[in-house]
Amino acid sequence: MKYLNSVLEAIGNTPLIRLNRVTSGIPALVLAKVETFNPGLSIKDRIAANIVEAAEKSGKLRKGGTIVECTSGNTGIGLAMAAAVKGYKIICTVNDKQSKEKIQMLRSWGAEVIICPSKVRPEDPQSNYSVAERISQEIPNAYWVNQYDNPLNPSTHYDNTGPEIWEATDGKITHLIAPAGTGGSLCGIAKFLKEKNPKIQVWGTDAYGSVLKKYHETGEFDEKEIYDYSMEGVGREFIPNSMDMSLIDHFEKVTDKDAALMGRRLVLEEGLWVGHSSGSAVAGLLQMKNRLKPTDVVVVIFHDHGSRYIGKIYNDDWMRMKGFIDDETDEDRIEKAILASS
Numbered sequence: 335m336k337y338l339n340s341v342l343e344a345i346g347n348t349p350l351i352r353l354n355r356v357t358s359g360i361p362a363l364v365l366a367k368v369e370t371f372n373p374g375l376s377i378k379d380r381i382a383a384n385i386v387e388a389a390e391k392s393g394k395l396r397k398g399g400t401i402v403e404c405t406s407g408n409t410g411i412g413l414a415m416a417a418a419v420k421g422y423k424i425i426c427t428v429n430d431k432q433s434k435e436k437i438q439m440l441r442s443w444g445a446e447v448i449i450c451p452s453k454v455r456p457e458d459p460q461s462n463y464s465v466a467e468r469i470s471q472e473i474p475n476a477y478w479v480n481q482y483d484n485p486l487n488p489s490t491h492y493d494n495t496g497p498e499i500w501e502a503t504d505g506k507i508t509h510l511i512a513p514a515g516t517g518g519s520l521c522g523i524a525k526f527l528k529e530k531n532p533k534i535q536v537w538g539t540d541a542y543g544s545v546l547k548k549y550h551e552t553g554e555f556d557e558k559e560i561y562d563y564s565m566e567g568v569g570r571e572f573i574p575n576s577m578d579m580s581l582i583d584h585f586e587k588v589t590d591k592d593a594a595l596m597g598r599r600l601v602l603e604e605g606l607w608v609g610h611s612s613g614s615a616v617a618g619l620l621q622m623k624n625r626l627k628p629t630d631v632v633v634v635i636f637h638d639h640g641s642r643y644i645g646k647i648y649n650d651d652w653m654r655m656k657g658f659i660d661d662e663t664d665e666d667r668i669e670k671a672i673l674a675s676s
C-alpha cells in the first residue's frame with residue numbers, strides 16, 4: 335500500500351511551472367515554484383512542521399503544550415495544521431491588517447487568534463510580536479516559534495526548497511526572485527543555491543512602506559521608510575534575524591497596485607490562483623527585465639493561495655476602494671440601465 339502517515343508528509347516537493355503569458359517581454363525562461371500545492375496552501379507549511387518537530391525533539395514542546403506565534407497568517411495556518419495532527423493547542427497573534435479570510439481560516443484550524451494593532455512599533459507591548467512573547471512566558475508549557483529569529487526558518491528552505499529547485503532546474507537556475515518578509519524563504523533557498531553556484535543572482539521584492547531595501551543598500555535603518563501598505567507578508571518595519579542581507583543581491587520595491595494587478599493576471603493568464611505577494615514577485619521581475627538575457631533561467635516563488643485574498647485583491651469593491659481599478663460598479667450599471675430604459 336502507498337500512503338502518507340499524516341497530512342504533514344504531504345508538505346514540499348511542489349511543482350515548478352513555466353509562466354507563459356505574463357512574462358511576455360522578459361527574455362528568459364521563467365519558472366514559478368508554486369507553493370500553494372502545500373496542504374495548508376502556502377510555503378509556510380514547510381517551516382511550521384519542521385519547527386514543531388524540532389521543538390518536540392529538543393523537549394521545548396511537550397504533550398499538552400501550546401504553540402504560540404506572531405504571524406501574518408500563513409505560518410499560523412501551517413502551525414495550526416501541525417497542532418491538529420499532533421494534538422497541541424495553538425495561539426496566533428496577528429495584526430489588524432491581515433485579511434479576514436486568513437483570520438477565519440486560522441480559527442477554523444482550531445487556533446485562538448489575538449488581533450493586535452499594526453500601527454505600533456514591534457517593541458511596543460501591544461504589538462503582535464510582544465504579545466506572542468508575553469503569552470508564551472505566561473502560559474505553562476508554551477513554545478513561541480518566533481519565525482523572525484528562529485534559525486530553523488531559513489534552514490528548512492536550505493534543506494528542502496533550495497535542493498528541490500536545484501534538482502528541478504538541473505542546476506541551470508541563474509536568478510531567484512521572491513517576496514521577502516522574515517527573509518527565511520528567500521535567504522534559506524539562496525544560501526543553498528549560492529553554495530552550488532555563487533553566480534546565481536538573488537532578488538527580493540519589498541513593499542513601499544518597508545525598511546528592507548534602503549537598509550540593504552545603505553546600511554541605514556530609516557524610520558521614515560515606514561508607512562502603511564496593504565500587501566501581506568512582504569516587507570518589514572524592522573530587520574529580522576532570519577534575513578541574511580549578504581545573500582541578497584538586490585531588493586526591488588513594488589507598489590500594492592502593481593502587485594495586485596499582477597496577482598489578477600496570474601489567475602487569468604496562467605491559471606494560477608495565487609496571492610498578493612506572488613503578484614509582487616512577477617511585477618518586480620518585469621521591472622527588472624532589462625537585466626535578463628535569453629539563456630537565463632529565473633525561478634520565482636509563489637508563497638500562497640488566492641483564496642486568502644478573496645476579500646481583497648480578488649474583490650472588485652476593495653480594488654476600487656484602493657483606487658487600483660476604476661471599473662463601473664454593479665450599482666453604476668443598474669443606474670445606467672434604469673436611465674436608458676426611462
Ligand SMILES: Cc1ncc(COP(=O)(O)O)c(C=O)c1O
Pocket residue numbers: 406407408409513514515516517518519520566567568609611612637638
Ligand atoms: C503571503 C506571503 N508572502 C511572502 C512572505 C515572505 O516570506 P518570508 O517570511 O519567508 O520572507 C510571507 C511571510 O509571511 C507571506 O505570508
